Amino acid sequence: MPTENLKIVAEAGHELTGSLEMPTGLVRGAALFAHCFTCTKQSKAAVSVARALAAEGIATLRFDFTGLGGSEGDFGRAGFAVDVSDLVAAAEHLLERFSHPILLVGHSLGGAAVLAAAREIGLERVAAIATIGAPSDVPHVLHNIDGDIEAIRTNGEGAVKIGGREFCLGRDFIEKVENIDLLKEVESLRKPLLFLHSPTDAIVGIEHAGALFQSAKHPKSFVSLEGADHLLLKEEDAEFAARVIAGWAHRYLPLRDDWPMPEVGIVARTGHGKFGTEVHTGSHQFVADEPKSYGGDDTGPTPYDLLNASLGTCTAMTMKMYADRKGWPLEGVSVHVTHERKHEEVCDHVEAMVEGKQMQSLNRAISMRGDALDDTQRAKLMEIADKCPVHRTLEGVLHVHTQET
Template sequence: MDGETRKTEFTSVSGEKLAAALELPRGRPRAYALFAHCFTCSKDIKAAREIARTLCASGIAVLRFDFTGLGGSEGDFANTNFSSNVDDLVSAADFLRDEFDAPALLIGHSLGGAAAIVAAAQMPEIKGVVVIGAPAQADHVVMQISERHEEIKRQGFAHVSLAGRPFTIKSQFLEDLSGQNVLNAVAALKKPLLVMHAPHDQTVGIDNATKIFAAAKHPKSFISLDTADHLLSKAGDARYAASVLAAWAERYLDEVPAVVRAPDFKGGAAAQSIDGEPLAVALSIDGYAMVSDGGPEDGGNGLGPNPTRIAEAALAACAAITVRMYARRKKWDLASVDVRIKRGGSADAHRPRLLEKELRVSGDLDAAQRARLLEIADKCPVHRMLTEGVEVQSRLA
């Protein structure tokens, strides 16, 4: 995959830490998408991974996460319900909006699809909703525990086995389901909808897709997933769904200018102007591509960090790498390094006279070791280049 999987977490409305994975393409993402997994599944189910990574390869960043009480997330599953799943989705969208960019696509699998339909009303930036194998009503999931229904109603809970794993289902879960109306939410969606369903789905029948599609207003689309099963357990089926999804989304996502890739330049850096862009340049740093641009205040479009920010990032990265190399050589217990660079006051925003470097280290380190690591951070090559000065010789090619 041409990108990275970044582990992260965010806080739910009830205070639990929810585990997440953000699939990021190289360069500026085309858009951000949010993925809701199926009932009692996790963000790491094959369908979630394959769909997220296929979309990432097409330039769309995808956040997949574990609902409260599942996977790596905190909380007790027994205290969750359909409404809390909707709340978790809204919290995930808030996290993306605050830390990166608001999600433009909302994707839900199975019961996660029903939750996505309901949650979309609370995400104004969403440009398209996609549901895969979704039930037309939230209480469809009760079919999986129908033999324990009376027990739950009688004693308030029951221990059930779902996909071979034990779960506790409380009466509040059933009561919450009975108060949901997914089809009403579909009718009020007011966003483009893509319905994807396998005609031979043995868990959520194809009639559910028919009901959702009939209730939706245009623009709406339906894609048959042919021989796929409910969980899209074959990687090829998940990748097919993602590739069709990406093509469908193109119609609704904001246009972004095509980025010219600078020629690979080994042993240095190259910058090449981008046609149609007032300031942006395509960079090649030892063959690694990125974009640098000015912000709107300078007449650019903010397609990437400005050059001075890149210099600050180089200082932070160099300090972190140098510290880790030193600690490894000394066999010190350095668990992690976090370097923050901030500008001091300067009349010229593009020519700071003071950079403040903050080093945060964790691990079994004493005070003397921590102090030494701070000294080492100031000996990294970029720090020395900036503070000792470097001669630049320019010429026309």
């Protein structure tokens, strides 16, 4: 996916680093991802979810909270309230650029943060909210801190370890973590909510998901991440969560009104990758691209793949239609089409070339399934393959007329 690196100015004036994952095609909406406690925007969950959403046409911003990753500021004196203000600043950046209500997604404490930040962002500007392994009470994170919390309250600051990493926490951090009633916030949201949680989560127990779900009002959904650990360290767990969120988000980030849906033909419109191009028919849309070896993002078939596909699909459809009409026992057709650019180098009829034109060919290999088909039926179906409409168009007299509109 095309990735834009950007800077966001936090409420306190320092810079937050972010990575915006853009669809290779057109944008149907935008999402903001909040990473887990002491993680960064490079966590497996952050990257997997952001890229899965981008593949669905949802531009997704993942960023580092204050004092983490590449962001400026002092993590040890920030606390939960600062995380919320960071989210508001990042959301403002997205809303200014994309103008439509956005999807909020948060992992672990980042999940609690998006739930708490939604009201400050503006509920009318939030399309929906999804969380992964989120705690139902924010002070729960203090249990995962290896250090003397009471000494920090007394002395004002102290050294601790979180996830094996050393930090210096201040009294403000502790107090800002404690002063939030998350369940009350969730109860008042009344926005579409999706809670994903592992029943074997050893850091934030499944009871937290139950409490959040019970407090939330409909529409709300719960998905069990069976077998996953809290950080989604297994690639398949992170990708599963990403696919679920991306599929769920479709309902709340509908197609934009300005997308081209032509009554006839297709419309191809450039997207955000080097070659990524959105293709629209009257009722469908998909992305065409080039492979990474050609500098593309490999997020869709190439133009020549589509040319081969037009011949292959039309051939299969025509053969099946003919067999159905005749009542013949054709069980299925497989058509393999390849494109050859310099056909004159391997063929023996170069005299047929038009001067100044390169001779190319489409090579088609057809396999029919159906043991009850006799030889006569098979021969006739091969003859019918050459009469499919796309075949006739490609071998007929074809003009391409171009005009600027």
